[in-house]
Amino acid sequence: MFGLTTPWWEIILRTAVVYVVVLVLLRVAGKRELGQMSAVDLVVILVIANAVQNAMTGGDNSLIGGIIAASTLVAMNLIFGRVANRIPLLEHLFTSEPTLLIDDGKLIQTHLQRENITREDVEMSAREHGIGDLSDVEAAILERDGSISIIPREGRKTMRTVRRIRQLRNRP
Template sequence: MTTYAEIVLRAISVYLFMIIAIRLFGKKELAQLSVIDLVFILLISNAVQNAMVGPDNSLQGGLIAAGALFITNFILKKIIGRYDSVGKLIQGEPVMLIYKGKVQERNLKITGFTHAELEAAIREHGVEKIENIDLAMLEVDGNISVLTDDFRTRTHKKRIHKTLNNPNATT
């Protein structure tokens, strides 16, 4: 019979393996889930279940594995919050995909995004053309943030409007 200490070690090992695997296979997997990705995640979770608890199918074994995962996750988040270098190692850094209307081809290739996926992501932000984008970044959580000429223009107009209506306002 599997000891509870062994279940804890197995669960932590699988957890760390999954973090490394997700990190190696790219951030886009996190926020840009397709049907294929969802099925993959469900199958992976089923595949690693036995690796965590071994032959122990008891309620206690499952709860101990889950508890070990929660505690490991809590500790890892605290470490990431305290040490930027660990956060960069595990989560990576934001990647610039578009700058001043130009696709950063090298970064697009590094992240594994296709032009079609990038264009779909910018449409989700309500932007028609890549040329209208000042900056698009793939964030560490897998989301794409987009800043457009329109955003800059609106912000600039608000500052001018404030200044015209209030001569004492600072810009």
């Protein structure tokens, strides 16, 4: 239970390598994948966690081995966060800039395609902000964390929202 079968330094090294690899894989997956996980995304994350568990501990199932791996993950996260905030190149590698998805009520198709966002994703976010029609959106922005921020047009009436809600109610 408390005895290590893998040296402590090896657990730290393995965990650090796994952290960096998983971070790169998630970065490649795109910011939208992190913003709103579907059931499939959750399954992938759980399977990845299970797959890398043995890679981190080297087969060590002791309590101490788990604590060392968990502590290493937290430390790596803190270190990467602080270093990335101080070094712009690293910040650019590990975080992304917000992406404009709607400008003046019009979808920007090239940005949607690049970020793997559908019109339905943007419409859902607009509805979450109480907007039923994308023409009532001044701007929609895919944020660094994968969420979509909606900036409504000023002074628009809610009639379009009411019509859209009626359409959804009449769907089979």
